[in-house]
Amino acid sequence: MEQACLQEWSRYTPQQRFTRYAWFALAALVVSWALGSVDIIWAWVWDAPAQMGDLFRRMVPPDPTHLGAILEALWDTVNLATIATALAVVLALPVAYIAAQNTTPNAVTLWIGRFILVSSRSVNTIIWALLFVAIFGPGIVAGIVAIMFRSIGFLGKLLGEAIEEIDPKPVEALQACGASHFKVVLYAIVPQVMPTFFAVSILRWDINLRESTVLGLVGAGGIGVILQGAIDTFNWQEVSMVLLAIIALVVVGEVVSSYLRRRIL
Amino acid sequence: MLTIKGLVKRYGAGDPVLKDLELEVPGEEVVSVIGSSGAGKSTLLRCINRLVEPTSGTITLNGTDFTALGKRDLRIGRRRIGMVFQSFNLVDRLTVMENVQSGRLGYISTWAALTRRYPKQDIQRAFELMERVGIAHYADKRADELSGGERQRVGVIRALMQQPEILLADEPTASLDPKTSEQIMTLLRDLARELKLPVIINIHNVNEARQFSDRIVGMRYGRIIFDDLPAALTDDAMHEIYSGIPHADRQVEGEAA
């Protein structure tokens, strides 16, 4: 009897095994439900590799005819991202201030601050862009405002957390000196939050550079407008040229932002 | 002259941390407050400039009742009380000069504070004091580049920049090595004499307390149980200050009541 026990070994107890199988079964069920009911024409799926290959063949070689216009749009894209980031940084400061528990004046302002952060963060840039294109008309202004609205939540959240994590001791020391509230913020809180402030701003600029490449697809300016135009006219060689330009922009953005991070921090 | 009368501090509904405390610090003497952790030394010091809000009692500094001050007057009042902290409480990322000048924040305009254009006489005084303690050449360094002893010198000068009427030091040497700790204590004593400034020092090291102060106050569980010249601090007195555990002490009180 004892020997029989020792001859069998399994990794899991029966109950563990049961829970594991239950999870697997549930996952399989969910996936087969999704697979069975999703609205896909399967003939297209089997055809997809051929279609992709065909599209790819039509894209090479990239066509540099409109390189001038592409570079100009690229420059607009950079400016769009930069201006929007700068504006968002300025607007995020007061939001972070009232959304941080240790600096917010009262419970109402804390609640307002958090509401601004959540609503800004949970709506994607593209959805903001749809709204602002409807308001300001197609163009770069809608893009700037859309990026700005999305960035305030991101910057405000991270800055607010940085404010909540500061060392409270210098604050106490300056209060003991008889400094006013504003001066305490200026001398004890601002210097402590400064590194995060720069790091977060640079990070967001990098993200915004990527996001601003797609704004044009909903009409909100930048390189995406040219991409959309080329796709609409089936000018696939120009499409690939624009895609190369976007990769270059993203890489340059990453290099610049990592250089700035190293220089400033 | 600092007069504390009937000071009580109670956190929440628990036992008070300070129990009906009386203390008078006249003129220019260095007073050391000793006692085990939890005796209420730090709370006592923080009640004086109301970093901790006293529950009841009065604290009078040269005729001003600090417990009665409103928010704005308290700020002006705090300029008259310098404070030195155990962990220095400097702003690490600011220069030494900015840290020193932050002692003047209660006096200068917001614009001057923002642009770092400090009044000429403030800068002159800062350099004089920094030279006095040997850190003038660090004026442009960031505070976190300095050693512990140098940082505490910055802390002391920040407090002196206020031109205070009294200096409070909360365990000013507890984060320092013995040699540096002695230097800082010497400095506090000498500066107190030069500037004719009363000083209250919370301190753990009884030998330093004996060596550097004019008077020693012993606290136990929120009460002052010893108050005399350093020479009078006998072994028996020491034993009484440092013996027992709070719980036992409370029980004795309960039985007595």
Add this chain to the structure above:
Amino acid sequence: MTTATDHWRKPPFIANPVLRYGLYAAVLVYIVVTLSTLPIDWARVSQGLTRAGRIFGGAFPPSFERSGLLIDGFMESLKIAILATVGGVLLSVPIAFMAARNIAALPVYYLGRAIIVVARSFHPVIVAIIFVKAVGFGPFAGILTLVVYSIGFVAKLLAERIEEIDPGPVEAMKAAGASFLPTLFYAVFPQIMQRQIGLSIYQLDSNLRASAVVGIVGAGGIGATLANAFGRYDYDFALAITMVIVGVILISEAVSGAIRKRIA
């Protein structure tokens, strides 16, 4: 005693004055040039306020009348997210092994890294619009897009995790004479399994977010419903959809956070 100096200035951020003022000038020139050359149609922008008024007037109260459409769109987004996560995670495993320096041979390693870099470079919306053109409108394009998106994230982090594994068990297995695949199963998988499950759940959450967006350019799901509502000036329906998207995102973030906390 010498009289102390009464002058002090904070040391400037950039010590070299030429560089400092050069930088100030450059920033100033940049601002002036960009603001004057940006292609902005001020006349159109100035109508913004009245238009905003009209849009918000039209959006309130949000309309849930066509909730059938809303639910269909949302369910489609959910299916897209689930299938893309399964596909993306399954594909990520071999790619991650290819892109792990301690497992793969050098040429394979470069191929793996290249796949990850390309997958990460493009915003999902751009990937989506290409797939829409290649395989047509609808959820299939959305699934392909998010598979690419998932590979970019999951394969990258998984590869980093694989590079950090403890080499001890691998050596022990090799010493016991095990071949490549059993070594993988017994010495490597147990070390990365937990991370992989956490990543998958996180990716399901982020695919759900992204699926709302890629729909706007025609890749199916709730995003398509939203884009349609906007296109037809049904602002009250659009607001209802946006509210549902935000609500679902908040819930899915909370759920995925809770699950990952329990697993970890």
